[in-house]
Amino acid sequence: MTEQQKLGASSCAVDLSASALPQDGESSSEVFTTTIETSETPSGFDGFGFSEALLSTLKEKGYSEPSPIQKAAFPELMLGRDLVGQAQTGTGKTAAFALPILERLRTGQKTPQALVLAPTRELAMQVADSFKAYASGHPHLKVLAVYGGSDFRSQINALKRGVDVVVGTPGRVMDHMRQGTLDTSGLRSLVLDEADEMLRMGFIDDVEWILEQLPQERQVVLFSATMPSEIRRLSKRYLKEPAEVTIRTKDQEGKRIRQRSITVPMSHKLEALQRVLDACGGEGVIIFARTKAITLTVAETLDAGGHQVAVLNGDVPQNQRERTVERLRNGSVDILVATDVAARGLDVERIGLVINYDMPFDSEAYVHRIGRTGRAGRTGEAVLFVTPRERRFIRNLERATGQPIEQMEVPGNTAINQGRLDRLRKQLSAAATAERGNEEEAALLKELMQRVATELELSQEDLAMAALNLAIGPNPLLRHGDDDWIQNNQRHDRERPERRGDRRGDRPARAPEENMQRYRVEVGHRDRVKPGNLVGAIAGETGLQGRAIGRIQIFDNHSLVDLPKGMPEDVFNSLQRLRVMNRELQISRAS
Ligand code: AMP
Secondary structure (H helix, E strand, C coil): CCHHHHHCCECCCCCCCCCCCCCCCCCCCCEEECCCCCCCCCCCCCCCCCCHHHHHHHHHCCCCCCCHHHHHHHHHHHCCCCEEEECCCCCCHHHHHHHHHHHCCCCCCCCCCEEEECCCHHHHHHHHHHHHHHCCCCCCCCEEEECCCCCHHHHHHHHHHCCCEEEECHHHHHHHHHHCCCCCCCCCEEEECCHHHHHHCCCHHHHHHHHHHCCCCCEEEEEECCCCHHHHHHHHHHCCCCEEEEECCHHHHHHHEEEEEEECCHHHHHHHHHHHHHHHCECEEEEECCCHHHHHHHHHHHHHCCCCEEEECCCCCHHHHHHHHHHHHHCCCCEEEECCCCCCCCCCCCEEEEEECCCCCCHHHHHHHHCCCCHHHCCEEEEEEECHHHHHHHHHHHHHHCCCCEECCCCCHHHHHHHHHHHHHHHHHHHHHCCCCCHHHHHHHHHHHHHHHHHHCCCHHHHHHHHHHHHHCCCCCCCCCCCHHHHHHHHHHHHCCCCHHHCCCCCCCCCHHHHEEEEEECCCHHHCCCHHHHHHHHHHHHCCCHHHCCCEEECCCCEEEEEECCCCHHHHHHHHHCEECCEECCCEECC
């Protein structure tokens, strides 16, 4: 099966084959290092000193070539050196640190030897799963994910039984260390994964606290998509003469993902969304919305329209989130409507289309969102909805991805009908090539067809047509009429010509006060609250990115938090009851 066939997801899909991960017969060399020469690294996974067991696991997984970041990182990490890697998800960064760590584990040690810190529980779980998959040749090896929201007791029991690799979110790891349930005295490697995300979510103090507690002789590996000064400071302070690897993925990521935007007034978004799904949707789709309330509205609308849809937002309990992602992965739902925070780090190969239903909070969130498609070397589509006023922000996003965002019109009936026919053709081809597992059933079906054909004197073609009609169902396949809305919408666009070219492109500098509302919450120094606690809790509850949360001032028995204006009532209500440091926020608008 070719990558394009594997994609099979979107009738709008295009074949753009460049990738940050190596494809068959291609060896990318987009590695920029300050201290490493990579040109003489041997091909394949031989030559890094990996065990036979690991080599055969990689073969089973179908990895033929290390990705650029892996080629650069393996030799350094196998020697036990510290490393700073600037790379995004999708570059193979997890295997870049996981394989050398696994290979350097000592047998017979009871306490953990490696600790990976990740900003979210989703990422922690994924990294832990990757470790488990790569360690499948060593069944005795124990990998444990620890994160908030899951049972503390069972984590303690697992730690007591003995764990080799712990992957966790900073807060929960710190709790275990404080309680003495996570013994770090034998730790040999620490990985900070997506360090900039941890900074943005207010975890940096916790990360530093953890670093301070670790043995002096240890390897530290830091991965970050961007390098804010705070992360550079951290790396200077805690890493010893680290090797530095930078992977430029912008171009490669951008080329794999075709990006388009649709200008649509707020009031027409839901209709436009349904039309885009009808024309371009297919196998797996993620729709990003700004708030939990919007995820629900969108999901209800799509559900009413007959789509298989699930929601992933901060209200969805942890165990259900895992099930939801699994349902998306195995195809029992096709569309996921998510907030940024809930979908962070999500890695599902069959996502062929990402729809930015709302403008992301910033360009990094955009890069992250569209990175949910084009996974594992596939191609993908990203569609961004912008209101006429938001169009001026597109330039920033183009700059962040290094790729143009093409303009697209809300699909009219012709495009929708073409999409429906394409999907039907794919389904028919797939059904024609798939065998019906049960032979007895297949024989009965053949007999049934023959009987109907004889009784009604039908040709093969008549019979096939009848079967297709049965599959399509009672509603007409093609859509007619009601294209007026599109015409009106497009006219609306033309009346407001785009002026992107004549402004300087940057989002105008906004005084934060103008867009922010100040709120009072009833936790303060007496509760030992830190800004990170408030950012983490509010971001988790509202779906806001940590960086969208403004100034935080903590007083003895209350705090003031600046949040973006226009908070929906239900979000406000949920923040009232939200508990931070064991106290309800009782949020109120500050005068
Ligand atoms: P990551 O950047 O760690 O999120 O990895 C992105 C995806 O690439 C994951 O699905 C990995 O399983 C996959 N992957 C990692 N390394 C390789 C490789 N050398 N060859 C093929 N696929 C890989």
